[in-house]
Amino acid sequence: MKDFAGKIAVITGGGTGMGRELARQLVAEGCNVAMCDVSAENMAETKRLCEVEKLPQGLRVTTHVADVSIEDQLKRFRDELVEQQKTDKIHLLFNNAGIGGGGSIITSTREQWERTFNICWGGVYYGVRTFLPLLLKADEAHIVNTSSVNGFWASIGMGSPHTAYSAAKFAVKGFTEALINDLRLNAPHVKCSVVMPGHIGTSIVSNSRKVMNGSDRLSPNELLQARQRMKLAGVPVETMTDAEIEQRALDRARTFLEEAPTTAAQAAKIILDGVKAERWRILVGDDAHKLDARVRQAPDEAYSPQFYESFVKEAGWKVG
Ligand SMILES: NC(=O)c1ccc[n+]([C@@H]2O[C@H](COP(=O)([O-])OP(=O)(O)OC[C@H]3O[C@@H](n4cnc5c(N)ncnc54)[C@H](O)[C@@H]3O)[C@@H](O)[C@H]2O)c1
Numbered sequence: 001m002k003d004f005a006g007k008i009a010v011i012t013g014g015g016t017g018m019g020r021e022l023a024r025q026l027v028a029e030g031c032n033v034a035m036c037d038v039s040a041e042n043m044a045e046t047k048r049l050c051e052v053e054k055l056p057q058g059l060r061v062t063t064h065v066a067d068v069s070i071e072d073q074l075k076r077f078r079d080e081l082v083e084q085q086k087t088d089k090i091h092l093l094f095n096n097a098g099i100g101g102g103g104s105i106i107t108s109t110r111e112q113w114e115r116t117f118n119i120c121w122g123g124v125y126y127g128v129r130t131f132l133p134l135l136l137k138a139d140e141a142h143i144v145n146t147s148s149v150n151g152f153w154a155s156i157g158m159g160s161p162h163t164a165y166s167a168a169k170f171a172v173k174g175f176t177e178a179l180i181n182d183l184r185l186n187a188p189h190v191k192c193s194v195v196m197p198g199h200i201g202t203s204i205v206s207n208s209r210k211v212m213n214g215s216d217r218l219s220p221n222e223l224l225q226a227r228q229r230m231k232l233a234g235v236p237v238e239t240m241t242d243a244e245i246e247q248r249a250l251d252r253a254r255t256f257l258e259e260a261p262t263t264a265a266q267a268a269k270i271i272l273d274g275v276k277a278e279r280w281r282i283l284v285g286d287d288a289h290k291l292d293a294r295v296r297q298a299p300d301e302a303y304s305p306q307f308y309e310s311f312v313k314e315a316g317w318k319v320g
Contacts, residue, residue: 001091001092001140001141001142001191001275001276001278002276003029003276004026004029004030004031004091004092004272005029005030005031006030006031006032007031007032007091007092008031008032008033008034008085008087008089008090008091008092009022009026009031009032009033009034009090009091009092009093009094010033010034010035010036010081010090010092010093010094010127010131011023011026011033011034011035011036011094011096012035012036012037012066012068012094012095012096012097012123012127013035013036013037013068013096013097013098014033014035014036014037014043014046014063014096015035015037015038015039015041015042015043015045015046015207016039016042016046016202016203016207017200017202017203017204017207017264018096018146018197018200018202018264018267018268018271019035019037019046019094019096019097020042020045020046020049020264021264021265021267021268022094022096022268022271022272023035023046023050023061024046024049024050024265024268025265025268025269025272026092026272027050027051027053027055027059027061028053029272030056030059031059031092032059032060032061032085033050033060033061033062034060034061034062034063034064034077034081034084034085034090035061035062035063035064036063036064036065036066036068036074036077036097037063037065037066037097038065038066038067038211039210040063040065043063043065044063046063047061047063060084060085062080062081062084062085064076064077064080064081067119068095068097068119068122068123068126068127069115069118069119069122069123069126070126071126071129071130074126074127074130075130077130078130078131078134082134087134088134088137089134089135089137089138090131090134090135090138090141091135091138091140091141091142092141092142092144092275093127093128093131093135093141093142093143093144094144094146094271095123095124095127095128095143095144095145095146095172096144096146097119097123098119098120098123098146098148098168098204099115099116099119099120099204099207099208099211099212100116100165100204100205100208101115101116101164101165101208101209101212102114102115102116102117102163102164102165102212103156103160103161103162103163103164103165103225104161104163104225105161105163105164106161107161107221107224107225108161108164108221108225109221112164112212112221113163113164114164115211115212116164116165116168116208116212117164117165117167117168119168119211120164120165120168120169120172121167121168121171121172124145124146124171124172124175125175127145128143128145128175128179135187135190136187136190138189138190139189140189140190140191141189141190141191142190142191142192142193142275142278143176143179143183143190143191143192143193144192144193144195144271144275144282145172145175145176145192145193145194145195146172146195146197147169147170147172147173147176147194147195147196148165148169148196148197149196149197149198149287149288149291149292150162150165150166150169150170151166151169151170151172151173151194151196152170152173152196152291152292152295153291153295153302154166154167154170154303155302155303155308156319157308157312157319158232158305158308159229159232159233160229172194173194173196176192176193176194176280177194177280179192180192180280191278191280192280193274193275193279193280193281193282194280194281194282195271195274195282195284196281196282196283196284196288196292197262197267197283197284197285197288198261198262198283198284198285198286198287198288198289198291198315199256199260199261199262199285199287199317199318199319200260200262200263200264200267200284200285201256201257201258201259201260201262201263201264202256202257202260202264203253203257204256205252205253205256205257206250206253209222209253216250216253217246218245218246218249222249223242223245223246226245226246226248226249227240227245230245230248235248255318256318256319259318261285261286261287261315261316262284262285262286262287267284267285270282270284270285271284286315287315287316287317290311290314290315291311291315294307294311
């Protein structure tokens with residue numbers, strides 16, 4: 001798809017971060033956008049930002065509250081879109097919504113683990129199932145599924161287990177790669193891409209807590225895990241109160257946003273350029289490219305402390 005003007009795009013998780021920036025850049029190119037999120041307030045802000053520049057005559061930006069892990073809510077989103085965008089087709093589907101959390105199969109609760117997995121994997125699967133009929137009706141269409149570097153490297157550093165997110169992101173990558181041939185055989189006018197961002201400056205750390213716990217406060221279980229993680233990293237946690245541990249975790253969410261090597265706007269531009277170039281694999285950020293090369297070069301070493309330390313040094317990573 002060489003240009004987006006006059007097309008209709010669906011974006012999941014359009015409330016903040018990369019979803020918001022995708023919406024803004026698509027609208028700036030004359031594309032209609034229908035987004036969903038669990039936060040109506042954040043989507044209203046995205047819509048406002050899209051409309052800051054005067055929208056071309058007739059261009060539509062619609063917002064729909066829907067949880068991507070619940071198929072019926074996505075179906076409701078689709079039905080609202082058909083009505084409000086007055087269409088029976090869409091051209092672009094960005095399955096972007098995601099959260100972190102539920103890192104350990106041993107110490108996280110089953111509920112936390114499955115919440116992360118069901119949003120990060122289920123959201124992509126239900127997204128494709130729900131919107132495929134509308135994509136098939138377009139002259140040309142493109143499905144863009146957001147995985148992560150955790151779709152080819154299942155770790156976030158030596159001190160933090162990362163099982164639910166990694167399992168989901170590997171699933172997104174495998175599914176999207178297999179879709180290439182399914183589409184080629186059965187719907188050649190539809191293309192697909194898997195997006196694998198490195199560290200991007202967004203509020204995903206605090207948003208994930210909001211989705212998981214209903215606020216950006218840490219649950220008692222997360223406090224315990226944060227304490228253990230900090231202890232492993234050499235922080236003198238014995239003398240720290242829970243409030244101090246929580247403050248550190250909140251600071252970490254802020255630095256994740258502010259000290260990332262790539263901004264959400266830069267990431268959205270890389271993703272949209274990748275779609276225009278019809279690239280099926282879109283790595284986002286120098287850190288993602290470096291990690292991809294390293295994992296291919298030395299797969300047996302990928303989960304050793306030396307691999308991680310040497311990568312962190314090269315990429316300047318402050319994650320994990
Ligand atoms: N930020 C990074 O470093 C990074 C790296 C690799 C991959 N990713 C992936 O990129 C995607 C976008 O993340 P981001 O960093 O922009 O984070 P973000 O938190 O800014 O944006 C994600 C959006 O998804 C929404 N959301 C969460 N759960 C939802 C649900 N069940 N239904 C509907 N909406 C939901 C959130 O409210 C939020 O608005 C995610 O899939 C994430 O896993 C992010």
